[in-house]
Amino acid sequence: xxxxxxxxxxxxxxxxxxxxxxxxxxxxxxxxxxxxxxxxxxxxxxxxxxxxxxxxxxxxxxxxxxxxxxxxxxxxxxxxxxxxxxxxxxxxxxxxxxxxxxxxxxxxxxxxxxxxxxxxxxxxxxxxxxxxxxxxxxxxxxxxxxxxxxxxxxxxxxxxxxxxxxxxxxxxxxxxxxxxxxxxxxxxxxxxxxxxxxxxxxxxxxxxxxxxxxxxxxxxxxxxxxxxxxxxxxxxxxxxxxxxxxxxxxxxxxxxxxxxxxxxxxxxxxxxxxxxxxxxxxxxxxxxxxxxxxxxxxxxxxxxxxxx
Numbered sequence: 001x002x003x004x005x006x007x008x009x010x011x012x013x014x015x016x017x018x019x020x021x022x023x024x025x026x027x028x029x030x031x032x033x034x035x036x037x038x039x040x041x042x043x044x045x046x047x048x049x050x051x052x053x054x055x056x057x058x059x060x061x062x063x064x065x066x067x068x069x070x071x072x073x074x075x076x077x078x079x080x081x082x083x084x085x086x087x088x089x090x091x092x093x094x095x096x097x098x099x100x101x102x103x104x105x106x107x108x109x110x111x112x113x114x115x116x117x118x119x120x121x122x123x124x125x126x127x128x129x130x131x132x133x134x135x136x137x138x139x140x141x142x143x144x145x146x147x148x149x150x151x152x153x154x155x156x157x158x159x160x161x162x163x164x165x166x167x168x169x170x171x172x173x174x175x176x177x178x179x180x181x182x183x184x185x186x187x188x189x190x191x192x193x194x195x196x197x198x199x200x201x202x203x204x205x206x207x208x209x210x211x212x213x214x215x216x217x218x219x220x221x222x223x224x225x226x227x228x229x230x231x232x233x234x235x236x237x238x239x240x241x242x243x244x245x246x247x248x249x250x251x252x253x254x255x256x257x258x259x260x261x262x263x264x265x266x267x268x269x270x271x272x273x274x275x276x277x278x279x280x281x282x283x284x285x286x287x288x289x290x291x292x293x294x295x296x297x298x299x300x301x302x303x304x305x306x307x308x
Contacts, residue, residue: 016102020068024061027069031061031137032163036207036308039074039160041094041140047150049084051094052077053117053139059163060098060115063135070098070135072115080117082142084149091143093120093127093159097136104135128159137161158307165305168203172299179219179292182227186282191232196276196297200233204269206303209233213257213276217295218243221250224285227278231257234272236264240279243289252294263303274299 004018033039038056045052057073082092097118099105107114117139120131125143130136141157148155174195184190191197196213211231224247228240238259245253257276276297280289291297 017068020062020070021066022068023059023071024069027059027061027163029061030163031059031069032161033058033137033307034163036162036205036305039096039139040307041156041158043151043153043156044079047152049149049151050079050081051140051142051151051156052079053094053096058096058137060096060135060137062098062100062103063133064103067100067103067135070100070115072096072098078117080119082119082144082151083121085144085146087146089144089146089148090121091123091125091127091141093123093130093138094118094140094142095120095130095134095136095138097130097134100135104133160307162305162307166203166205167302167304168206169302170200170299172198174297176291176295176297177293179290181288181290182278182280184278184280186280189277189279191275192278193276193291193295193297195291196299198274198299199271200274200301201271202263202267202269203303203305205305206263206268207306207308208260208304209263210260210302210304211238211258211274212300214254214298214300215257215276215291215295216254216298217252217292218255219250219252219290219292219295220245220247221288221290223248223287225280225287225289226284227280227289229255229257229276229278231259231274232277233261233274234264234267236261237277244284245287246285247287265308274301 034057040054060070095118099107138159225245227243230240231238241257
């Protein structure tokens with residue numbers, strides 16, 4: 001293998017392969033859709049023998065060594081025909097395929113589409129990748145019952161992956177300086193402690209938020225304590241974590257609240273309030289739970305991007 005000419009030294013005179021290899025390097029070996037909503041497969045507006053693929057773009061790596069990578073964009077919905085089934089059920093794969101005649105197939109780039117949506121029929125029920133030797137990415141799997149012509153949403157399994165998903169992580173800490181006991185009546189949810197509250201700017205691309213709040217040095221006294229704690233982002237409450245302490249003297253403990261929640265489309269690009277909430281139940285004990293000097297609240301939240 002000989003060295004390829006470096007880019008940008010011969011004006012615009014570069015081979016297609018040199019461009020594909022540059023795309024491969026910039027993509028850092030990954031392939032898939034560019035953003036979360038790209039190339040989503042849906043039923044036709046009136047279900048029939050086909051599907052539609054939405055707007056978007058993708059990176060596709062060549063199936064062969066040193067083939068390089070391709071970019072492909074779709075503007076507007078593209079309809080793809082799906083063959084009806086007979087007496088036997090069938091599973092099909094919807095693929096964005098690149099058929100570069102330099103490497104496979106016999107398509108003429110001057111008169112035919114080299115990148116196109118392709119249906120691979122009769123694949124395994126759990127197939128999620130294109131067949132070996134094919135350059136392309138899987139977008140969806142269609143599970144067709146027998147004697148079926150109309151494709152509905154429940155037959156479509158989304159297989160898209162983002163080529164280079166974005167992430168954003170935030171760390172915040174607060175240290176209460178005054179004693180604060182649980183403010184609400186036992187058995188009722190309340191925001192607590194008041195310092196454990198943050199306004200978060202949600203990235204426009206975020207589809208999930210992984211939230212971890214650690215409360216270290218909680219103070220319990222005067223008997224057993226049973227309480228549930230959770231986080232709340234906007235109007236979305238996370239799953240609760242339990243504090244169950246049968247002690248009788250004054251003591252300190254810690255608790256970690258963690259959950260992974262979907263970010264609603266309406267939250268993206270907005271500012272949302274994150275709080276810690278507590279529900280202390282006196283059915284299992286009448287002890288007093290409080291934050292005080294020496295308590296630390298730590299927030300660790302990671303926003304991530306995925307297919308939506």
